[in-house]
Amino acid sequence: MPKRIYLFATSKSEHATNIKSLDVRFLKPDIDFSKYDYLIITSKQTVKALEQYDKKEFIEIPALCVSAKTAVAYEEFGGKVLSVGDGYGDNLVKNIKEFSKDTKWLYLRAEMIASDFVKRSQDEGYSIDDEVLYVSECSKEILDVRVNDDSTLIFTSPSSIECFLKNNTIHPDAKVIVIGTTTAALLPKGVKYQISKNTSIESCIELALE
Incomplete structure (x- = not known):
């Protein structure tokens, strides 16, 4: 069974559960x-x-x-x-x-x-x-969300990681995808991750679907 994909961003994708990370x-x-x-x-x-x-x-x-x-x-x-x-x-x-x-x-x-x-x-x-x-x-959505341990998590900004970690932890079985190195720097030490080929949500989704 494919992993559930969570996209923490201000934009959306039809291939993911979209969680708005920030209120502006x-x-x-x-x-x-x-x-x-x-x-x-x-x-x-x-x-x-x-x-x-x-x-x-x-x-x-x-x-x-x-x-x-x-x-x-x-x-x-x-x-x-x-x-x-x-x-x-x-x-x-x-x-x-x-x-x-x-x-x-x-x-x-x-x-x-x-x-x-x-x-x-x-x-x-x-x-x-x-x-x-x-x-x-941080939006109420990201503060309230709970994810399965083996989900795919896509983070598109450093703040999306900060907000997610307020009430969640990243399980070792999760697949973690980040949009760039600046975002990756906010991940807790020891978390394994992949960086999308391009700095776009589409590129992150492509990597998640592989």
Whole structure:
């Protein structure tokens, strides 16, 4: 009998039991977009948060997007994509280095972030400001869920692991799939896992179905 697949994410898949890992609360700080040459966007939630603002204030400012999925979401919103990362926030430093240190960046982010790419870029002389556009909190769904010992567990963010482990443990018989190395770093020591080929939910599901 195939293992039951649990997907802990904000998106869904027909092949899995979908557990929303986070509830998102949007913020709207005052931002003078005219001060910046480029934006940095690392999630689709950031794009949703930008819906609160007058598009005319920022829509002509190209954005460095962390992944192809995020870039598509921003383009569908009407924005211009400057460059696309490989899906890992830690690796955005190399994208930023393609531009002059005179460039002024604005990183639009969540309250809690796993990567330190901004500090590393700033330490090398790049000008990057940041603004918190949303707060993520553990959803009731993930806090209440109980899984079979031999289930397949797909984690798509460090916070999805943190929230799951508040009321659950990962059994040795479980098959664990993570979307990337940053997420994998949050797993308890000794837990065996696999990393999806690409940083996408589709890639995680493909691995789960193998």
